Amino acid sequence: MIRVMITDDHLIVREGLRLILETADDIEVVGEAVDGAECLELAAKLNPQVILMDLQMPRMDGITAIEHLRKDFPEIAIVILTTYNEDDLMIRGLQSGARGYLLKDSSRENLLDAIHAAAKGETLLKPEILARVLAPQAQGKPAATTQTESTLTERELEVLQSAARGERNKEIAYKLGITERTVKAHLQSIYQKFGVDSRAAAVAVAAQKGLLGI
Amino acid sequence: MIRVMITDDHLIVREGLRLILETADDIEVVGEAVDGAECLELAAKLNPQVILMDLQMPRMDGITAIEHLRKDFPEIAIVILTTYNEDDLMIRGLQSGARGYLLKDSSRENLLDAIHAAAKGETLLKPEILARVLAPQAQGKPAATTQTESTLTERELEVLQSAARGERNKEIAYKLGITERTVKAHLQSIYQKFGVDSRAAAVAVAAQKGLLGI
DNA sequence: GCGGACATTGTCCGTTCGGACAATATGCCC
DNA sequence: GGGCATATTGTCCGAACGGACAATGTCCGC
Structure with missing residues (x-):
């Protein structure tokens, strides 16, 4: 019996996954988490x-x-399950230690196969994804610096989410109780991590990464 | 027997919905579409x-x-099923003629209730959502102008996607073979349609609407 | 033919933004 | 104690941006 936990913020996705997984007689869904924080708590229990x-x-x-x-x-074993077939997000997830990667439009068979492989300590990757993992900084992508440098801090996330709402630096500063200069510092740090040089592009990357809750 | 069709671009969401719906003995899932275009085709058939x-x-x-x-x-009858508890998107959907609105983190009961209500020609809304619908331009939101004015033209979409890549107006103008002033005109039209006043916010709205392919 | 949607371009001006120089303080881990 | 990450703030400047006045031409449907 493979003990599987589901972490997704959408109830319908969780229910769907649970029902799909229960069609396999060697898989047991032991729990569901709605975000990363709860995932860590439940993983221990x-x-x-x-x-x-x-x-x-x-x-x-x-x-x-x-x-x-x-x-x-x-x-x-962690199997990434996400909406986006986005190169750097996928590679970062695998570099962070995930043992598999599945798009939400994968078939039921693919999903079950990936779980079985992960439970055996193996990783199931589609050939084209494997190729991308093997070719780190192939063509256009800005080649993610290091792991820690590619994750936003809490403060940076606050600033970026405010920017995505169209707020000006002055406005963000006022709401966060800091100066405009500090807002700019956070933004520049974000730009560096994302490999962009404008708030519009940063917002697009954030949306792509799912950091905006949308 | 209520004939229900599912339109969602994620297979797992579709499968999850189908399995949930099949737990009701008066509901029949007659088809699935992966986007709006296929939805229109299949609706006729x-x-x-x-x-x-x-x-x-x-x-x-x-x-x-x-x-x-x-x-x-x-x-x-159309029941909106989406990730976002976003005021203007919800209101626009209902104004466009949807008979219900459900978040993807709704419970199974809520989902089935909404479908039953929709099949009877009724609309099931949570009280707080009803209040927002009844109060068009309540607080901050700019109260979507008309229907046609809320859809971007091809040109506007090109400009916005370029902006989301971090391109400057000058850069966008060069690539599209137009002047910078024209780019600004398109952007201002976009801002008006989206009810924002900055490219960062416009990009966020675009991402939310799925206009960026991410 | 005439209105409407769409695409295009012009100027001016005040605000905002991003980059280039920075520095300081705090808290945590080794 | 010595790094390291994080958070904070300062100034200056050129470029970019958004808004306020606009106007012109095309194409399509009624």
Whole structure:
């Protein structure tokens, strides 16, 4: 019996996954978490072998959760389950220690196969994804610097979410109780991490990473 | 037997919905569409009574699809099913003719209740959502102008997607073979349609609407 | 033909933004 | 104690942006 935990912020996705997984007679869904923070809590209590992990969640995003899980529960296999077929997000997830990667438009068979492989300590990757993992900084992508430098801090996330709402630096500063200069500092840090040089592009990247809750 | 069609770009969401719906013995899932365009095609063939409609999809977004459905198949009840508890998106969907609104983190009961209500020609709204619908331009939101004015033109979409890549007006102008002033005109038109006043906010709205392919 | 939607371009001006120089303080881990 | 990450703030400047006045031409449907 493979003990599987589901981490996704959408109830319908969780229910759908649970029902799909229950069609396999060797899989047991032991719990569900709605974000990265709850995932870490439940992982300690429920002792899952495999965690299906969404990457776009509130409170704590999937990448951050994976990094924590790798550190605290290295024996748990993590299968990334996300909407986006986005190169750097996928590669970052795998670099962070995930053992599989599945798009939400994957078939039921693919999903079950990936879980079975993960439970055996193997990783199931589609050939084209494997190729991308093997070719780190292939063509256009700005080649993610290091792991820590590619995750936003809480403060940076606050600033970026405010910017995505169209707020000016002055407005953001007032709401956060800091100066405009500090807002600019956070933004420049964000730009560096995302490899962009404008708030519009930063917002697009954030949306892509699911950091805006949309 | 209520004939229900599902429109969502994620297979797992579709499967999850199908399995949930099949737990009700008076509901029949007659088909699934992956985007607004396919939804229109299948609606003509499958004759559904209720359509569960995601709002964030490629090719044709949910709002546009609803507008077409209202025109071509006014007898079909549409229940919006989306990730976002976003005021103007919700209101626009309902104004466009949807008969219900459900967040993806709704419970199974809520989902089934909404479908039953929609099939009877009724609309099931949570009280707080009803209040917002009844108070059009209540607090901050700029109260969407008209239907046609809320859809971007091809040119505007090109400009906005370029902006989301971090391109400056000058850069966008060069690539599109127009002047910088024209780019600004398109942007201002976009701002008006989206009810924002900055490219960062416009990009966020675009991402939310699924216009950026992410 | 005439209105409407769409695409295009012009100027001026005040505000905002991003980059280039920075520095300081705090808290945590080794 | 010595790093390291994080958060904070300062000034200056050129470029970019958004809004306020606009106007012109095309194409399509009624």
